[in-house]
């Protein structure tokens with residue numbers, strides 16, 4: 153049986169920024185695929201290239217960005233080669249995006265109901281007479297209480313969590329096939345965060361929508377995603393179904409990231425931090441494996457080349473010396489016990 157064609161397939165993609173202080177080699181050798189209805193978590197430390205990658209997919213990169221190679225095919229169209237008019241047509245209708253700061257993404261001087269109507273008019277050709285009821289329906293679908301009244305609200309009259317719900321309503325107004333959510337709950341309190349994540353997950357399932365969920369929080373991705381793609385310094389280093397990634401991470405960086413992630417019910421004392429920093433992406437002498445300078449398993453081979461990551465493999469890893477099953481116990485039991493203070497201590 154042939155594997156189903158992915159909804160979005162990024163192959164050998166690279167991007168750099170020309171800046172006054174040098175060229176930033178932001179993304180290289182990116183390979184990833186997202187299938188219909190799938191929720192994929194894109195995780196990695198801050199600065200690893202998650203946002204740059206998502207902006208490139210949507211064709212909204214900074215002007216200093218230059219694609220160095222590769223393809224990003226969505227519905228048969230290479231988004232990297234597409235004309236701006238083609239991209240404008242796809243954005244909002246077939247691929248939508250929500251950002252970390254909904255308040256800045258919303259128009260501050262337009263009623264939220266009107267903003268939803270604008271999207272419906274532009275992308276869904278909804279007739280004028282049906283616009284208001286469709287906008288109210290969209291607000292109801294994201295569980296905004298009293299949507300008839302809230303239709304008339306301005307963004308500043310709503311809480312951060314409510315603004316994010318409006319962003320989601322805007323993004324989903326035209327039932328896109330793919331939602332890109334870049335840190336959609338960062339900055340919200342934990343309860344609001346869970347509410348927003350449950351909402352996105354529920355709507356994605358109801359509409360058979362694929363989601364690329366971008367987060368620095370591996371624990372959050374584990375709770376909501378089917379598969380996780382791990383990025384480090386502009387490379388995809390590993391990709392696997394969630395359970396497999398946690399049970400047997402193969403890239404040394406993933407193993408360290410898991411050790412640095414608090415389980416929802418765990419003891420913070422057992423956490424470790426990841427040694428070293430991301431390399432400066434302006435360096436001209438970046439090693440082929442950008443993790444090699446932080447890696448305990450490094451050999452000369454890692455400084456000569458990097459194995460290509462296979463986006464179609466169930467569990468893919470870009471490492472010459474991947475960990476074997478059982479080699480990367482996320483947190484040893486003894487470590488947890490030693491972190492528990494003695495009673496009365």
Ligand SMILES: Nc1ncnc2c1ncn2[C@@H]1O[C@H](COP(=O)(O)OP(=O)(O)O)[C@@H](O)[C@H]1O
Pocket residue numbers: 169171176178196197198199200201202203204205214216433
């Ligand atoms: N417009 C830009 N000009 C130069 N460098 C940029 C620009 N945007 C992002 N970068 C660099 O690209 C790298 C990845 O950034 P980003 O995608 O925002 O990281 P993440 O979203 O994973 O935290 C960082 O080193 C960042 O400094």
Ligand SMILES: [Mg+2]
Pocket residue numbers: 202203204334335
């Ligand atoms: Mg980011």
